[in-house]
Structures are given as C-alpha cells and as structure tokens.
Amino acid sequence: MRRSDRLFQIIQILRRSKRPVTARGLAEELEVSIRTVYRDVADLMAQRVPIRGEAGTGYVLEREYDMPPLMLTADELEAAVLGAQWVAQRGDPVLARAARDLIAKVTAAIPEQLRPFIAEPTVGVPTPLSASTETLDVAQVRKWIREGRKLRIRYRDEQRRSSERTIWPLLIGYADTVRLLVAWCELRQAFRHFRTDRIGDAVFLEERHNERRSVLMTRWKRYMKTTRGVELPE
Template sequence: MRRADRLFQIIQILRGAKRPLTARALSEELETSVRTVYRDIADLMAQRVPISGEAGIGYVLDRRYDMPPLMLTPDELEAAVLGAQWVAQRSDPALARAARDLIAKITAAVPERLRPYITEPTGATPPPQSAPADVLNAVQLREWIRVGRKLRIGYRDEQGRVSERTIWPVLIGYADTVRLLAAWCELRQEFRHFRMDRISAAWFIGEPYELQRRTLMARWKQHMKQTRGVDLSL
C-alpha cells in the first residue's frame, strides 16, 4: 500500500471507530508494523490532523475534522464508479443523468494517476434487461419520499385486479427488470412492496405522514428483518 493511501486509511479507520484504537489494532487492520503506525500517526499529527492519544492507550480523531473531498483509494474509486454506472443503466432518466454527471465530476477531480481506475476498471455491470415503463413521475416520487408525503395509487395485482390505495412511500428499490416501491399501505395496514410497472395511476396528494419519515423507515427495516430475515441496519 502506498504511504499516502495508508495515511488516508488511518484517518478513515479512526473516523469510524467508536473507541480509542491502539497502534497494534491499527497495524493489524492495515497489515503493517506497529512501528510504521507510530511513524504515520506522528506524521499526521505534524500535518495538524487532530489525532489525540498515546502509545499503549489508543488514538482518537476529533469528530469535527473534515478532509478535502475525493481523497479516494483505488478500491473506493472503482466502487463509486461501478455503482454510478449501474444507476445510469437502470434508473429513471433524471437519476441516470445524475449518475453520469457524477462519474464525469469524479473523473475531472481525481489526480491523473487515478483516472485509469475509471476508464479501465477491473469490474463491469452486466447490460440491463428491458424493463416495463412506469407511469409514476420518479423525480416527484423521490421528493415525496424525502419530505414524507402520501401518495394515492391505482394498483393492479398479479391476477389483474385493480384497487385504489393511499400509501406512505418509504423507498424505491431498483432491480434489473422492475422497480419496487416500499410503502406503508393504509388499506392493508402493513408494509407492502408495489411493482411500479403495475401502478396504473398516481396522485401526489401532498398529505403528510402521521409519523416522521425516519420513524417510518426504522419500522420498515424492522419489518424486513422480522419477515424476510434481511438486516438493513448500517
């Protein structure tokens, strides 16, 4: 690992730590020697990175410290670009355009030595399969999710039966062939996942949820854990 990358990794590890980390713990994470960690910590402190602590006790990073943007490792850079490429290929037009703009901004901002990780990546996303068209305005739907507003939809189930429902949208899920809208359904009084290509009509009624959005999101994550064994906590 290059020294500059190692210094950056030390900052990232300390930033994510919940308690002081010893030089030995850092050396094991970085797969380097304790002596190298001591030297790197001293260099970071000399550069006025706000690390406090001492040998044998542990080091902590001031939570208020903010690094310059786009100090990415090669793996982080490839991960960001790969994710943006997936979104650009499979999302709605507005989000796809934003993903392409993001790749362009990253390419312009990173040092020349890192640009091959964008132009010549080691991984690639498979080409998307054709997906049915959605009637929902995805830009407005994302805004409704952010501000916590209700949506009324006409929905066609697998048997072709149509019903009208008022829902509290939580999250849009993107797959290769369809998009799913996770929401609390007032009709069923439980969380449901609606295929967006089966939504035949939509009205953005603007009525706020009875809960804060973060509370609704937490309850949906708990629902996913209990009913599907999927842990979505970070």
C-alpha cells in the same frame, strides 16, 4: 501499503463507520498488527486528527473533521464508476442523467494521473436483458420521499387484482429489471413493497404524513428482521 496510505485509510474507515471501531477491527481490515494500529492512531492524534477513544473501547472520528473529498484511490474511483454505470443503465431518467454527470464531474476534479481509472476501468456493468415498463414518475416519488408527502396509488397485485392505496413512500429499491417502492400502507396498516411497474394511476398528494423518515426507516428495518429474517445495516 505505504504508511501514509495506511494512515489515510484509517481515517476513511472511521469516517464511514457510525459506531466505534476497535483496534482489532482496524487491524483485520488493514491486514496489519494491532500494535501497528495503536501506533498509527497515536500518530494521527498527535497530528491533531480529532479521533476519540482508546484501546479496548474503539475509536471514532469527530464528524466535523474535514479532508479534501477527492483524495481517492484507484479502487475507490472504480467503485464510483461501477456504481454510476449501474445507475446510468437502470435508474429513472433523472437519476441516470445525474449518474453520468457525476462521472464527468469526478473526471474533471481528479488529478490527470487518476483519469485512466475512469476512462479505462477494470470493471463494468452488463446491459440489462430486459426492463419492466412503468408509468410512475420515479423522480417525483423520490422528491415526495424527501418531503414526507403521501401518495395515492392504484395497484395491481400478482393475481391482477386492483386496489387503491394511500401510502407513505419511504425507499425505492433498484433491481436489474424491476423497482420496488417501500412504503407504509394506510390500508393495511403495515409496510408493503410495491413493484413500480404494477402501479397504475398515482396522485401526488400535498398532505404530509408528519413522521420523520429516520423513524420510518428504523421501523421498516425492524419489520424486515421480524417478518423476513433480514438484518439490514444501520
């Protein structure tokens, strides 16, 4: 890796991390020595890149630091294409269209020499074998999640038993053939995961649940850890 590329990659690693990154962590990801990391970070600081921290405690990048957002590597472009292809084939219609638009915008914005990595990527997404039929307006659910509003749904479980719930939608999880709606259920007073293809009638209530989404996410992650042993990233 060229030194200029390595310096750029250090900034990228710090930018994506929410916690201080140690020199050892940087060295392992970049496959260089810790001494090289110390020297590179010192050079970045000398160039007025706002990195805080020191050897032994870790480094953080000031959040207001800005770089041209489309200085992408070939791997980053192919990762973006792979993700957008997956969403285009498996997302709800609004999200699928947004994924296709994203690829078009990135293609138009990047330099000419990088466009083959989008037009002829080395990665691809297979067409899903099947998909569950659903009547729920998932795009509207995503809007309700952002606005912190409640839903009233009629849900059919695995035994085909039907129940009416008022829920606080939190997150939509996408799998190959189904979608899961993570929500706080007022009936059960607990988090529940609802398959969207088993949701019948849905009423989009104007009422807000008045709980910050970040708080709900923290509680859900704690629930997943304690009840299912699943450690989710911060």
